[in-house]
Amino acid sequence: MTAGHGPPVLETIARARSIWDEHGGAIMSQPGIPEHVDELRAAIRSNRALMKRLQVVRCCSRCASEKPGGGCCGATIENWYDHYILVMNLMLGAEIPDERINEESCIFLGPTGCRLMARFHFCINYLCQDIKNSLSQRQLEELCASNGHEIYRGWLLENMLREYLASRANH
Numbered sequence: 001m002t003a004g005h006g007p008p009v010l011e012t013i014a015r016a017r018s019i020w021d022e023h024g025g026a027i028m029s030q031p032g033i034p035e036h037v038d039e040l041r042a043a044i045r046s047n048r049a050l051m052k053r054l055q056v057v058r059c060c061s062r063c064a065s066e067k068p069g070g071g072c073c074g075a076t077i078e079n080w081y082d083h084y085i086l087v088m089n090l091m092l093g094a095e096i097p098d099e100r101i102n103e104e105s106c107i108f109l110g111p112t113g114c115r116l117m118a119r120f121h122f123c124i125n126y127l128c129q130d131i132k133n134s135l136s137q138r139q140l141e142e143l144c145a146s147n148g149h150e151i152y153r154g155w156l157l158e159n160m161l162r163e164y165l166a167s168r169a170n171h
């Protein structure tokens with residue numbers, strides 16, 4: 001998951017869908033991939049549950065629905081997303097949104113927060129000062145460890161996906 005300014009996000013979404021249409025069945029039948037998808041799903045769910053328990057979800061949902069530009073989810077961030085992480089969303093059974101709810105916001109932002117399952121490490125790790133101020137040191141450390149685990153599981157799956165697609169070339 002490398003940051004950069006790639007093609008406009010709608011092109012990246014179309015590329016991910018086309019890869020999934022052509023290779024989705026084969027990708028999911030590679031040895032080890034379904035298990036890694038399950039591990040990533042479990043890491044995402046556990047991280048979201050922790051964020052909910054720590055009230056981070058409530059604060060971010062308020063931003064997503066009330067602040068112009070969706071708080072920290074501004075429109076430029078969508079262009080850091082590459083087709084690999086979007087294919088990973090399809091592997092997880094998530095839909096990729098392709099209509100933005102607000103001109104100034106990231107295309108993946110929904111009325112109550114991010115609509116992606118697999119996310120770029122910046123999006124997983126970012127906590128604004130208000131959120132940091134609302135958490136104790138122990139809670140912050142717990143959240144950082146949980147974020148790190150989600151990023152690690154995503155990195156493992158992304159490597160497997162990249163390896164498979166490289167073996168098929170032109171992706």
Ligand code: SF4
Nearest residue numbers: 059060063071072128
């Ligand atoms: S991290 Fe902070 S700025 Fe970003 S959506 Fe959450 S509350 Fe808003």
Ligand code: SF4
Nearest residue numbers: 073106108109114123
């Ligand atoms: S991908 Fe999700 S978390 Fe990241 S900026 Fe877009 S809406 Fe926000």
